[in-house]
Amino acid sequence: MSILVDKNTRLLVQGITGREGTFHTEQMVAYGTPVVAGVTPGRAGQEVAGVPVFDTVQKAVDETGANTSIIYVPARFAPDAILEAADAGIGLIVCITEGIPVLDMIPVKRYLDTTGTRLIGPNCPGLTTPDEAKVGIIPGYIHKRGPVGLVSRSGTLTYEVVWELTTRDIGQSTVVGIGGDPVPGSNFIDVLNLFQNDAETEAIVMIGEIGGTDEEEAAKFIAENVTKPVFSFIAGRTAPPGKRMGHAGAIISGGTGTAASKIAALEAAGARVAGHPGQVAEFVAETLS
Amino acid sequence: MKLQEYQSKRLFAQFGVPIPDGDVATTPAEAREVAARLGGTVVVKSQVLVGGRGKAGGVKLAKSADEAGRVADQILGMDIKGLTVHKVLIDQAADIADEIYLGAVMDRAARRVALMASAAGGMDIEEVAATTPEKIITVRIDPAVGFQDYQARQLAFGIGLAKELVRPFTTIAHQLFDCFLSSDATLAEINPLVVTGDNKLLAVDGKVVLDDSALFRHPDLAALRDADEETEAETEARRHGLSYVDLDGEIGCMVNGAGLAMATMDVIKLYGAEPANFLDIGGGAQADKVAAALRIILADPKVKAVLFNIFGGITRCDEVAKGILEAFEQIDTDVPMVTRLVGTNQEEGRAILAGAQMATANSLAEGAQKAVAAARGNL
Known part of the structure; x- marks a missing residue:
């Protein structure tokens, strides 16, 4: 088992004819991901990496049975793309796009709550179920299939930890990047819950960072609901308050969002928090062996 | 992006929020002129993007135009928490009977915009939240x-506002919320919102x-960016699309x-040193961007x-390696460097740097x- 995506995923790529969309479609197809359709308005009839392009998501869903969508369109068009996918009945939407205004995401998230659509991202690297489906931009070769479920707010820091696991011969069930925006479609709790209920996942790695209180909320959830061992790393112990550290959501403001607060909450919930990314993999190795 | 107090209040005023009459000055002479025009007692306020200006001596009353000039002379050039004061705001002093707090903020946990009010105006709202959360x-x-209006009334009655002020408060709350939405703000707060001696509401201080x-989609607001509030390195980094924050340590990092x-x-801290900066070159950076990033790091004498x-x-690791060499052609440096290149085209990247004698x-x-x-x- 795994969560969210697998070999039965039927993936649709929104913005498939753009530079990023084309490049990553080729990468996803090469990985073996079942990519069944692409959408770029006005480009119906074309093909990208052997994948047929449609004008609308509805048409693509009707013709190909797509059930998952990945979005590579620019920030100002991304909220529209998310809503189009939701309205076409897509159950899982993954939005890679960075830089969507926060006030545009609030009504989108509100709407998705009414349709029951799951959104991963925006501003995320996507997700991978090793050997089955790579939906996003995480380099495929760093993965190995196995018992660790990983959820992260970061991009390349996710690669770092996955790589540390893989080089220790520890595989992953599914790796999920939920993104670094202030209003994410899915949060840690959503994904922790899926891992807790996934039979293949034996241990969970949660990579957080400064800003907001999602890690603290997740800690509460872990204490009450998660029976599997949880390992964590929180980036930004050395980050100064009041400065945005790259990600729109990575900012300590008014005393909330500090690494210290998140680490304390997670440790109190029984999670083991590492001092550096490599140490997370060391901890997992100790526990699983 | 943070706006200065005077910019925040002018923005509020565009949506109808009452603010004191006042203007900005960059010299004592200008300050004197503004104070003379306003007449009566004025307040001279340093315009820097940090909290605690009052405690630092950056906010002072002046009873005459001459005094306003002298006070401005003291405040201009003052150092407040590492920032130099280049501008002062001269406002007509308000007749303060009471002070309340009103703010619109992005509530991340709720994934909604929240409006908050507190009877403890003039205080740092985070401090109120920490010590007496029931007052918010x-x-x-x-x-x-x-x-909705009922929500504004919840705020007004919740903080014990006098009955006759509930309606004007509701109006201001709507104006502040409209301002928040129309400006794509993540924070818009009036602190304090003053109840004057003649029972009117006045936004005396503001933050956006x-x-x-x-x-x-707000070129007019983007143009308000105050270059004085950024270090030279931060301005240069923004120009190159790099995400950079200046820190106090001795190890420059490019990631x-x-x-x-x-x-x-x-991890640098874990091994006993301090980072000199946060620097994210972003995804897919080309050699020229990498070179610019390295120039910025090396320009820091720390x-x-x-x-x-x-x-x-x-x-791609080879693009990063090319950028590093490109920077070396432009700058002569003996600062030691350590490279860790993993992932896409790592072998090509390492080969390019093989001759550069870097650890x-x-x-x-x-x-x-x-x-x-x-x-x-x-090493």
């Missing part, structure tokens, strides 16, 4: 229906933080990805060693240890 009344706005991701950049800083930590995905590392921990040793002359 919060309502959250459903984007499907918007801000704008969503950087939305500035593309792809914000999370990994923070983790790199943390930097005693540089650590490159690149985990290639969209970013290399396979893992982040190893790279950080070597960089710390290098900064101490031990």
Whole structure:
């Protein structure tokens, strides 16, 4: 088992004819991901990496049975793309796009709550179920299939930890990047819950960072609901308050969002928090062996 | 992006929020002129983007135009928490009977905009939240229906506002919320919102933080950016599309990805040194961007060693390596450097740097240890 995506995923790529969309479609197809359709308005009839392009998501869903969508369109068009996918009945939407205004995401998230659509991202690297489906931009070769479920707010820091696991011969069930925006479609709790209920996942790695209180909320959830061992790393112990550290959501403001607060909450919930990314993999190795 | 107090209040005024009469001055003479025009007692307020200006002596009353000039002379050029005061705001002094707080803020946990009010105006709202959270009344706005009058009344009655002030308060709350939405703010607060001696409401101080991701549709607001509030390096970095924050340590770092950049800083600290900066070159950076990033790092005299930590995905290690060499052609430096290149085209990247006599590392921990040793002359 795994969560969210697998070999039965039927993936649709929104913005498939753009530079990023084309490049990553080729990468996803090469990985073996079942990519069944692409959408770029006005480009119906074309093909990208052997994948047929449609004008609308509805048409693509009707013709190909797509059930998952990945979005590579620019920030100002991304909220529209998310809503189009939701309205076409897509159950899982993954939005890679960075830089969507926060006030545009609030009504989108509100709407998705009414349709029951799951959104991963925006501003995320996507997700991978090793050997089955790579939906996003995480380099495929760093993965190995196995018992660790990983959820992260970061991009390349996710690669770092996955790589540390893989080089220790520890595989992953599914790796999920939920993104670094202030209003994410899915949060840690959503994904922790899926891992807790996934039979293949034996241990969970949660990579957080400064800003907001999602890690603290997740800690509460872990204490009450998660029976599997949880390992964590929180980036930004050395980050100064009041400065945005790259990600729109990575900012300590008014005393909330500090690494210290998140680490304390997670440790109190029984999670083991590492001092550096490599140490997370060391901890997992100790526990699983 | 943060707005200065005077910019925030002018923005509020565009939506109808009452603010004191006043103007900005950059010299004591200008301050005197403004004060003479306003007449009576004025307040001279330093315009810097930090809290605690009053405690630092950056806000003072003046009873005459001459006094306003003298006070402005003291405040202009003053250093407040590391920032130099270049501007003062001269406002007509308000007749203060009471002070309350009103703010609109992005509530991340609720994924809604929240409006908050408190009877403890003039105090730092975070301090109120920490010590007496029951004094803060919060309502959250459903984007499907918007801000409703009953919610404004909840705030007004919740903080014990006099009956005759509830209606004007409701009006101001709507104006502030409209301002928040129309400006793509993540914070818009009036603190204090003053109840004057003749029972009117007046926004005496204000603070606005704008969503950087939305500035593309607000060129007028983007133009308000105050270059005085950024270090030269931060301005230069923004020009090149680099995410950069100046810090106090001695190890310069260049990383792809914000999370990994923070983790790199943390690991440097773990091995006993301090990072000199946060620097994320972003995804897919080309050589010229890398070269610009390295120039910015090396321009910082605090930097005693540089650590490159690149985990290639969209970013290609060979492009990063080319950028490093490109920078070396432009700058003569003897600062020791450690490179850790992993991922897409790592072999090509390492080959390009083979002749550059830089220490290399396979893992982040190893790279950080070597960089710390290098900064101490031990590599």
